[in-house]
Amino acid sequence: MSRAVEPERRLLAIYTGGTIGMRIEGGVLVPGRGLAAALRTLPMFHDEDHARALGLPEDTLVLPPASPDQRVIYTVLECQPLFDSSDMTITEWVQIAQTIERHYGQYHGFVVIHGTDTMAFAASVLSFVLENLQKTVILTGAQVPIHALWNDGRENLLGALLMAGQYVIPEVCLFFQNQLFRGNRVTKVDSRRFAAFCSPNLPPLAVVGADVILNRELVRKVRGKERLVVHSSVERDVGLLRLYPGIPAALVRAFLQPPLRGVVMETFGCGNGPTKPDLLREFRAATERGLLIVNCTHCLQGTVTSGYAAGMAVAGAGIVSGFDMTSEAAMAKLSYVLGQPGLSLDSRKQLLARDLRGEVTLPSGDEHQPSLTCSTLGRGVAQLLSLSQEAAAVREALTPGLACAAAHAGDLDVLQALVELGSDLSQENFNGQTPLHAAARGGHREVVTMLLQRGVGVSTRDEDGLSPLLLAVKGRHQDIIGLLRAAGACLSPQELEDAGTELCRLASRADLEGLQSWWRAGADLACPGYDGRSALLVAEAAGNLEVVTFLQNLQGGAAVQAPGPVSSQSTGGPRPWPRGSRSLEGTSDPSTACPAHPAPPHWAGGSHLPPTSHPIPPLRHLALQKTLKSGWVCSGPWVPP
Numbered sequence: 001m002s003r004a005v006e007p008e009r010r011l012l013a014i015y016t017g018g019t020i021g022m023r024i025e026g027g028v029l030v031p032g033r034g035l036a037a038a039l040r041t042l043p044m045f046h047d048e049d050h051a052r053a054l055g056l057p058e059d060t061l062v063l064p065p066a067s068p069d070q071r072v073i074y075t076v077l078e079c080q081p082l083f084d085s086s087d088m089t090i091t092e093w094v095q096i097a098q099t100i101e102r103h104y105g106q107y108h109g110f111v112v113i114h115g116t117d118t119m120a121f122a123a124s125v126l127s128f129v130l131e132n133l134q135k136t137v138i139l140t141g142a143q144v145p146i147h148a149l150w151n152d153g154r155e156n157l158l159g160a161l162l163m164a165g166q167y168v169i170p171e172v173c174l175f176f177q178n179q180l181f182r183g184n185r186v187t188k189v190d191s192r193r194f195a196a197f198c199s200p201n202l203p204p205l206a207v208v209g210a211d212v213i214l215n216r217e218l219v220r221k222v223r224g225k226e227r228l229v230v231h232s233s234v235e236r237d238v239g240l241l242r243l244y245p246g247i248p249a250a251l252v253r254a255f256l257q258p259p260l261r262g263v264v265m266e267t268f269g270c271g272n273g274p275t276k277p278d279l280l281r282e283f284r285a286a287t288e289r290g291l292l293i294v295n296c297t298h299c300l301q302g303t304v305t306s307g308y309a310a311g312m313a314v315a316g317a318g319i320v321s322g323f324d325m326t327s328e329a330a331m332a333k334l335s336y337v338l339g340q341p342g343l344s345l346d347s348r349k350q351l352l353a354r355d356l357r358g359e360v361t362l363p364s365g366d367e368h369q370p371s372l373t374c375s376t377l378g379r380g381v382a383q384l385l386s387l388s389q390e391a392a393a394v395r396e397a398l399t400p401g402l403a404c405a406a407a408h409a410g411d412l413d414v415l416q417a418l419v420e421l422g423s424d425l426s427q428e429n430f431n432g433q434t435p436l437h438a439a440a441r442g443g444h445r446e447v448v449t450m451l452l453q454r455g456v457g458v459s460t461r462d463e464d465g466l467s468p469l470l471l472a473v474k475g476r477h478q479d480i481i482g483l484l485r486a487a488g489a490c491l492s493p494q495e496l497e498d499a500g501t502e503l504c505r506l507a508s509r510a511d512l513e514g515l516q517s518w519w520r521a522g523a524d525l526a527c528p529g530y531d532g533r534s535a536l537l538v539a540e541a542a543g544n545l546e547v548v549t550f551l552q553n554l555q556g557g558a559a560v561q562a563p564g565p566v567s568s569q570s571t572g573g574p575r576p577w578p579r580g581s582r583s584l585e586g587t588s589d590p591s592t593a594c595p596a597h598p599a600p601p602h603w604a605g606g607s608h609l610p611p612t613s614h615p616i617p618p619l620r621h622l623a624l625q626k627t628l629k630s631g632w633v634c635s636g637p638w639v640p641p
């Protein structure tokens with residue numbers, strides 16, 4: 001992942017349909033034409049003066065400048081017909097890939113505007129069909145049409161255009177509600193909330209707030225300069241079978257019949273299934289006939305393991321482990337692997353067991369990843385640096401980067417090795433970050449504790465002015481926020497400048513966890529957003545009752561006051577919390593910019609947090625009618641652009 005440098009970035013936005021452009025006809029939502037014309041009337045999507053100066057054609061729009069030296073110009077291709085994505089199939093997704101291929105040389109990146117219902121399938125298929133991707137492909141859509149007053153489409157589409165315009169991310173991604181996910185890691189978890197998607201087993205590649213926080217090390221690296229390959233030959237006879245307690249062998253037999261060539265089987269927990277002999281016989285008979293079956297857990301989070309006899313029984317029937325793949329990704333992978341011509345069954349099984357597009361986390365040992373987490377590399381470097389006197393200068397130069405990488409990976413061993421070499425763990429790396437920044441952002445409690453015990457400064461700001469505390473807030477690492485606050489960390493006036501708007505945004509999304517993070521970090525939750533409204537007002541207007549209760553409880557109990565002080569240098573900007581009767585005790589870190597205030601009792605124990613709903617996304621649907629899902633079905637003809 002890198003920042004795009006071209007002064008003019010050209011994107012192709014392929015509009016396939018979905019709620020984002022829908023209109024109401026006869027009381028129901030139907031796909032709507034003319035998205036480009038609608039965008040043309042919205043100043044956030046189009047700078048008419050600049051377009052006229054450039055002489056851009058009707059279908060090409062230009063965003064207002066996001067940075068003084070760069071413009072994002074995008075052409076909207078409207079598909080014919082437009083789809084509610086429930087009607088889309090692998091046929092249309094391959095056609096989208098072919099459209100990208102046809103226009104690959106003309107554009108810097110691609111945005112695919114798609115319905116949300118099957119967007120996770122679409123993103124997964126595209127990730128396999130597009131090989132050697134060197135440009136950014138981002139899918140996005142909306143829960144509410146862009147024409148509605150209160151909608152998520154504008155924010156999602158603008159975010160996708162800006163991410164694809166400003167960064168080179170050589171992957172198929174999905175952008176929704178300010179998060180950029182790897183496309184083949186997502187699943188739709190909510191039919192109404194704006195936060196419709198989650199990536200249960202891989203953190204987002206980027207999170208957009210007041211700043212764009214990139215998870216650079218997660219983004220796939222381009223290998224060489226190989227040409228884009230589009231794998232149009234995919235297997236359509238792939239299906240999805242969800243096991244349920246007592247599922248009859250006869251039903252399984254009926255489902256596993258030809259022409260089916262591949263099946264994703266959603267099993268219980270760690271990949272377990274019933275061990276009834278008649279059922280296992282059906283699985284074995286199917287796999288011996290050459291049917292490929294991949295085992296994915298129906299849990300939202302976690303992986304298939306070999307820890308249970310019930311799991312081993314399933315594996316013994318010739319079923320391949322899907323580890324932590326989503327069912328969507330596993331179906332797409334099966335279609336891709338089965339579509340490869342001339343491979344033996346064993347080779348296909350081997351392909352399935354490999355990580356092809358970042359879609360799966362293989363158990364350590366199955367794949368060696370050159371990371372500091374497998375401490376051999378880190379220790380090796382440390383050992384090398386200790387060899388000679390001359391190495392001292394090299395060590396000096398390498399230590400900050402190495403220490404930050406180790407801290408970000410949560411690798412205490414490497415940090416310990418560096419300490420033994422006499423390294424200073426408070427040194428800053430090339431962009432001004434310290435290991436504490438890296439550990440706070442990565443959410444590594446043990447590393448944060450170790451660094452604080454060693455007395456590193458908590459107030460260091462990186463080149464962008466960000467402190468470890470703000471990174472912990474953005475990462476929602478509540479325990480780390482607590483540790484940093486206890487060590488005297490405060491948000492600076494600069495960091496609090498846009499907090500009000502961010503709080504309103506979180507309130508509008510019912511993002512309780514995000515609000516709690518800011519509150520724990522000492523932000524004023526009553527601080528107004530850009531339009532003068534508070535988070536409470538926004539939550540009330542949006543009908544987000546949990547958030548309203550949370551904020552009201554805080555207000556009622558006077559705990560709306562931040563759980564510690566904001567910077568004593570705070571002037572203007574957000575109003576500081578009244579100090580009330582809190583005692584100002586000595587700081588544990590005299591170097592900090594503001595005095596450390598002990599957390600008030602209601603916060604220190606954590607017991608006074610108002611009752612909240614679980615921040616974890618809701619579990620995947622359990623409805624039995626979804627137990628048997630048919631595979632990729634060809635629909636009528638579709639004319640790609």
Ligand SMILES: NC(=O)C[C@H](N)C(=O)O
Nearest residue numbers: 018019084085115116117
């Ligand atoms: N929010 C949406 O886009 C849902 C719509 N039914 C679709 O998938 O096309």
